[in-house]
Amino acid sequence: MASSVSPLRPAIVRTDPKPSPPREPLWRHALGECLRGLRHERGEKLSETARRAGVSPQYLSEMERGVKEPSSEMIAAVAGALDVTLVDLTLAVAESLRSAQSSASRGATCSAVYALAA
Amino acid sequence: MASSVSPLRPAIVRTDPKPSPPREPLWRHALGECLRGLRHERGEKLSETARRAGVSPQYLSEMERGVKEPSSEMIAAVAGALDVTLVDLTLAVAESLRSAQSSASRGATCSAVYALAA
DNA sequence: GGCCGGATCCGCGCAGAGCGGAACCGTCCC
């Protein structure tokens, strides 16, 4: 299907340029796990948190599974719906990443880390 | 210019849905400041770090200024070029956010925070 | 004046953000 010629520029290939040390999870995955953990900690459903955040449940599901790159505004919205600040959320993600790193067996979940921080 | 009718769906308005507590910086801004701080700490130029990360200097500039939402792969690539892991980067962003929050006068810069963590 | 390097501006092609409808699954009740 590459019949269309005359490219004003080559196709932009959004692939991994040069990721840092392999085996490290990507930001969207780490973030998503944290968001899901926090939501479960509150005993909430996808639809509830999504409604309060002003996003679709489908999209929140995708965010949590790390299959989409949420914008900073989206991150802030969901954080607000979960009653956490970006500071606490980012810290929770970092600690979760660290735990997963120091123990190759996934370590503490995000929700547990946040509970310890609180 | 809204002459085209028959909308299969309404226009997607990518605006702030419901951000968490106002006055909190957005993720992309906090991240960008950290990346620039780390780069300066190494005494590097935009072009050097960008080349090593496999991204354009223009884009790295935009990332650092928080005007673009970099993908997780991009974040990983630049982190790798700066010799930091996602863990350390995320932690540095969190601490930077926290410092800025506890002192409304911008507090410690990201690079200083990272130096303390190292 | 010129040249150079560092950073930013500008406009662009097309990848993917974010969404609504549909589908899947598990649980409950008859």
Place this chain on the structure above:
DNA sequence: GGGACGGTTCCGCTCTGCGCGGATCCGGCC
């Protein structure tokens, strides 16, 4: 068995904005 319901994920779509190359701006040096 059947159906109804709720929770989550799949799927396809529109159109926004990612990431880039060329151009521009700025400061320093000769």
